């Protein structure tokens with residue numbers, strides 16, 4: 375599509391998964407126009423530096439583990455390690471070698487113009503686009519401006535850490551060489567997944583520095599315990615209550631993404647030195663709002679710096695209902711699928727308002743990104759969950775009961791001889807519906823959607839009794855859970 379107009383119906387700043395979907399939904403089936411302003415790659419963090427490369431690095435070890443657990447196959451794979459260059463080549467194929475032309479073609483095919491440059495707010499319905507090599511361009515939106523700028527890795531204010539040029543998740547997912555000794559700061563999702571692929575790729579000494587007392591602290595406790603045990607069995611040192619006091623590196627050097635950034639690094643942890651070849655910071659994310667001109671536009675950020683939104687994804691406190699925020703930047707549920715969910719709601723809202731329609735009906739209100747969020751952590755074992763944990767439900771004042779069983783059913787024993795895992799349901803006694811579910815085990819990722827349907831649909835437990843799992847599948851754990859509840 376070629377057009378030189380500087381006026382669009384919808385302008386989206388940030389071309390990650392959330393931004394792409396907001397633009398597409400806002401103009402679908404209409405003659406309205408949309409532009410995405412993107413200063414790096416269309417596809418965003420997820421496609422090139424986060425979800426896609428990380429899962430590409432994790433899957434080969436999972437396949438190898440399954441092969442090793444299966445008589446008749448085990449002998450074929452022997453005791454060999456992964457073919458690291460082949461794994462990295464596949465990772466690069468998955469990220470299209472950082473070529474976003476396929477995503478740009480998709481955008482153009484659905485009527486979205488891609489404008490390269492950094493976007494910022496320049497007043498009501500106005501976006502400024504700056505490029506290092508050209509004049510600032512002014513765009514005007516007839517209907518809506520959507521902020522979808524995502525997030526960046528947080529760097530804890532530890533003395534010497536920034537100067538040591540540590541790896542962030544961008545380096546870890548796009549690694550070009552495997553450091554021999556690695557320390558990971560953090561015990562959340564990025565830290566645990568990253569520990570799994572670093573060990574699989576051949577890191578010799580891996581230390582996780584966790585300031586709290588659990589891995590995956592926001593999940594059910596048994597999930598973090600299983601992941602801790604498995605990492606320790608794989609040779610990692612998991613240090614809880616670790617106090618990182620300072621970092622010092624010999625000859626720090628910006629050698630590029632995924633290459634070791636200089637000489638050995640000495641971390642002082644609880645008064646003791648720890649010497650490694652690379653440090654990976656996995657200590658959460660901060661919203662990418664620094665250069666958006668939010669304050670000038672009158673946008674009040676939350677305490678954590680996120681852009682606060684109402685249930686229609688409209689930015690709070692801005693008159694005229696023209697400014698929206700979706701995805702990581704609003705901090706509601708920083709996951710790709712939840713950002714895309716918000717984007718679908720936002721796009722529908724923008725379209726309805728542009729056409730003068732009322733926002734009647736559930737599709738115009740985002741609610742699943744509060745207490746109904748599904749997530750799969752692709753560790754060994756995988757942790758798949760939805761909704762509230764027991765602890766969270768009780769803290770929210772719900773009267774809940776729980777059932778918890780090992781996942782050892784006919785289907786799982788066929789899937790893998792050494793299948794182990796646990797499953798837990800959190801049930802609201804008042805409504806007799808499921809408000810949370812967690813599965814931890816080998817390849818349990820696909821189990822969680824059934825639980826998501828039950829949670830979002832508020833399916834009564836008596837009705838779930840009639841949802842019969844097929845024999846012999848791992849889903850039979852549902853029957854075990856329901857039987858355990860009947861007593």
Ligand SMILES: Cc1cc2nc3c(=O)[nH]c(=O)nc-3n(C[C@H](O)[C@H](O)[C@H](O)COP(=O)(O)OP(=O)(O)OC[C@H]3O[C@@H](n4cnc5c(N)ncnc54)[C@H](O)[C@@H]3O)c2cc1C
Nearest residue numbers: 388390391392413418419424425493524701702708709710
């Ligand atoms: C290592 C890692 C693994 C992850 N794995 C998963 C996973 O398996 N599943 C999952 O659901 N989530 C995962 N996540 C989270 C997921 O990556 C994010 O939730 C998701 O990318 C958010 O999408 P988004 O569109 O909001 O932002 P992003 O994907 O961050 O995209 C934002 C876009 O905006 C652009 N941008 C920013 N500022 C400007 C500006 N001023 N002007 C123009 N463009 C701008 C950026 O260049 C980027 O392209 C992972 C995160 C990490 C770090």
Ligand SMILES: NC(=O)c1ccc[n+]([C@@H]2O[C@H](COP(=O)([O-])OP(=O)(O)OC[C@H]3O[C@@H](n4cnc5c(N)ncnc54)[C@H](O)[C@@H]3O)[C@@H](O)[C@H]2O)c1
Nearest residue numbers: 530560561562563564565585656657658659708750751752
């Ligand atoms: N499979 C998936 O769904 C997936 C995979 C990776 C990332 N993500 C998402 O990406 C986001 C970022 O993940 P993450 O692991 O960076 O964040 P997180 O919030 O899951 O974990 C952050 C960890 O860093 C620790 N930490 C924070 N500040 C620290 C400090 N100053 N010093 C030491 N430790 C500190 C925390 O205690 C915690 O253990 C999350 O929203 C996550 O859900 C999702």
